[in-house]
Amino acid sequence: MKVVDIYKLAIKMGIESDFRGKDGVQKLLNDKKKKFESLSEKDKEEFDKDALENPYLDSGIYNISEDKEIKKVLVGIDISPAEILMAKELGGIDLVIAHHPVGKGLAQLADVMELQADVCNYYGVPINVAEGLMRERISEVARGVNASNHQRTVDAAKLMGINLMNSHTPCDNLAAKFLKNFVDERKLERVGELINALKEIPEYKEAMKIGVGPKIFVGSPENHCGKIALSEITGGTEGSAKLYEKMAQAGVGTVVGMHISEEHKKEAESAHVNIVIAGHISSDSLGVNLFVDELEKQGIEIIPCSGFTRFSRI
Ligand SMILES: [Fe+2]
Ligand SMILES: [Fe+2]
Numbered sequence: 001m002k003v004v005d006i007y008k009l010a011i012k013m014g015i016e017s018d019f020r021g022k023d024g025v026q027k028l029l030n031d032k033k034k035k036f037e038s039l040s041e042k043d044k045e046e047f048d049k050d051a052l053e054n055p056y057l058d059s060g061i062y063n064i065s066e067d068k069e070i071k072k073v074l075v076g077i078d079i080s081p082a083e084i085l086m087a088k089e090l091g092g093i094d095l096v097i098a099h100h101p102v103g104k105g106l107a108q109l110a111d112v113m114e115l116q117a118d119v120c121n122y123y124g125v126p127i128n129v130a131e132g133l134m135r136e137r138i139s140e141v142a143r144g145v146n147a148s149n150h151q152r153t154v155d156a157a158k159l160m161g162i163n164l165m166n167s168h169t170p171c172d173n174l175a176a177k178f179l180k181n182f183v184d185e186r187k188l189e190r191v192g193e194l195i196n197a198l199k200e201i202p203e204y205k206e207a208m209k210i211g212v213g214p215k216i217f218v219g220s221p222e223n224h225c226g227k228i229a230l231s232e233i234t235g236g237t238e239g240s241a242k243l244y245e246k247m248a249q250a251g252v253g254t255v256v257g258m259h260i261s262e263e264h265k266k267e268a269e270s271a272h273v274n275i276v277i278a279g280h281i282s283s284d285s286l287g288v289n290l291f292v293d294e295l296e297k298q299g300i301e302i303i304p305c306s307g308f309t310r311f312s313r314i
């Protein structure tokens with residue numbers, strides 16, 4: 001496999017596990033195409049053509065120094081110039097794969113957040129309400145990432161001649177789908193049972209060793225779970241705090257997430273929604289593992305770094 005094949009596989013797997021379904025994602029791409037075609041020549045030049053093929057603009061290829069067959073990959077959650085130097089020092093690394101966005105992917109993180117409105121709609125929140133609440137939050141995130149030094153890691157990869165790509169939302173989609181199936185298969189009645197079930201997953205078991213295993217942030221082990229929503233695993237970053245009330249009205253009793261801010265925690269508390277935090281880097285590792293399993297099947301060696309805990313399911 002070449003870098004482009006690995007990247008295309010990530011996008012394909014992301015689409016296949018997307019809450020919106022394959023058709024839903026295709027419709028989104030078709031709408032973007034229609035929008036592009038209606039633009040003036042000048043606006044067409046400024047339009048990001050990647051958006052016509054890739055529904056996850058927080059993921060991409062940032063540097064191809066050598067277009068060779070990939071045999072060994074350094075995979076991490078956060079890739080900074082330090083990891084790029086490590087790749088060079090370790091030797092024999094054909095490609096570095098990051099989970100969290102870098103470069104243009106980081107600049108366009110907010111673009112994938114529309115997915116969250118669809119996920120909330122999937123769990124019963126009217127789409128107009130979810131969209132209205134998310135719109136505000138999406139523009140807030142877009143402004144927030146605008147100030148970053150986006151190209152720092154990309155520049156390092158170019159200087160050191162290291163191939164670099166990232167897969168963010170595709171991997172988070174894989175984690176969300178895995179966890180959704182995992183939870184749906186079990187008849188979990190109480191929040192404590194949900195926590196115990198999550199602790200069976202190797203990535204969370206490993207995280208427990210350093211004190212960051214699954215935890216209840218809102219609610220208690222005796223609380224009934226009610227309907228469990230996997231609404232905070234994928235979709236860029238934290239959504240709108242005002243959505244908890246709408247989720248509760250839609251019949252959701254418990255939300256499983258990767259991480260939660262204090263503002264969101266307070267809103268969840270007043271909406272009486274239980275919040276189970278599975279863990280951030282552990283949940284990211286789960287999604288990345290499901291992706292790199294497919295690379296390992298192709299004979300590619302995976303070297304984990306930067307918080308990524310490797311567990312193979314093949
Ligand atoms: Fe993630
Ligand atoms: Fe993350």
